[in-house]
Amino acid sequence: MFRQQGGITLKAVFIGAGSMAEAIIAGAITSGALQAENTYVTNRANNERLKELAAQYGIQSGYDMESALNNADVIVLAMKPKDAAAGLEAIRSYIHNGSVIISLLAGVGIDFMEKAIGKPCAIIRSMPNTSAAVGKSATAIALNKHVTAGQHKAAIDLFTAIGLAITVDESQMDAVTAVSGSGPAYIYYVAEAMQTSGEELGLDHETAKALIIQTLLGAADMLSESNGQAASLRKAITSAGGTTEAAIRTFDEWHVKEAIEAGVKEAAAQSKRLGLSYKH
Incomplete structure (x- = not known):
């Protein structure tokens, strides 16, 4: 899973603290797919919401965007889709060779994300649902060409920890959104x-x-x-x-x-x- 690589715990950062982010955090922490001490959450303004999530799940908050994203291995895009361009601009300089971007943004395509980031990067577009909070999500993921077999497996393991996870072609994501x-x-x-x-x-x-x-x-x-x-x-x-x-x-x-x-x-x-x- 994303939590370890060569014995080293990986740093996961959630950008956005809405209901879907919480559902995935809750499921992933409970299942052990992510480790609370190395899972960070940040957003633009709502510090009370961040404190609430930190208190409930033991995750890390209270960091500015720069501190949270520094040396991040997994970056989960959980902001509102309308904020996608600004959010991608904010993370661009923190992406390194091993970074994995997991997007929860409905309607935001891989092509848009690749162009906004402007450098080769593993991107996994996902469509879970809020049943993730009780380990019953139905999640579909689509991959760009930079996602390795190991990263693909790690993403499947992460989303399997909160329910069912399947891989689809990105062209099927509108149907996935409508159905599940x-x-x-x-x-x-x-x-x-x-x-x-x-x-x-x-x-x-x-x-x-x-x-x-x-x-x-x-x-x-x-x-x-x-x-x-x-x-x-x-x-x-x-x-x-x-x-x-x-x-x-x-x-x-x-x-x-x-x-x-x-x-x-x-x-x-x-x-x-x-x-x-x-x-x-």
């Missing part, structure tokens, strides 16, 4: 509707919540064990004239499936539109 990057929000959206319906039908809040959570967990496990055959699983519990059929029929009347498909495709289109902002 934004995906947890779709599930939460469904859970919200189930919670509201359950309470309106007479269940108390906590009972409905517990039933929904366990139902989602069970369904996820069933999908995993059946190699993702969602349609087959749905049909198996949709008996003619039964309650499930009544619900699915209503969903079909309201075109729920088509709405979800359209929403996922629109998320991919938005990812592509955002990406166009970062092309030279």
Whole structure:
């Protein structure tokens, strides 16, 4: 993993301290993929946020950008995508031959990062999701030509420590963003509707919540064990004239499936539109 190289602990620096950075820090520190004493976090202004992360995870904060980045081996770009150009400008002089840049920036392409940095550098573009905080992220990564086999493996090990990690061609990143990057929000959206319906039908809040959570967990496990055959699983519990059929029929009347498909495709289109902002 990135935490060691030839017996030497590597220095990892997170630039940005938002929810995604915290999710990855939490998962990586808990799993041991990163070591707290050599993991640094910095941002432009919010010192209280940095203190909060340092207190919770034992990582290093309170450094200015220059001190944090000095001798950094792994630099994780976790700022807002709109700050990508300024962020890359800030790190350029700290990049050395062994540096690895890991980008969490939605829509910011490898080509843009390479040109902004202006020197050969290993760049790994990633799209995790916030389930990293509980070790359940679905993360896709894309590599530039400077990433070595060892760096590739280290990145897979890092993201595997917080869930599933797969390597894709960069051209697939918009689809990844739409399916798994934004995906947890779709599930939460469904859970919200189930919670509201359950309470309106007479269940108390906590009972409905517990039933929904366990139902989602069970369904996820069933999908995993059946190699993702969602349609087959749905049909198996949709008996003619039964309650499930009544619900699915209503969903079909309201075109729920088509709405979800359209929403996922629109998320991919938005990812592509955002990406166009970062092309030279």
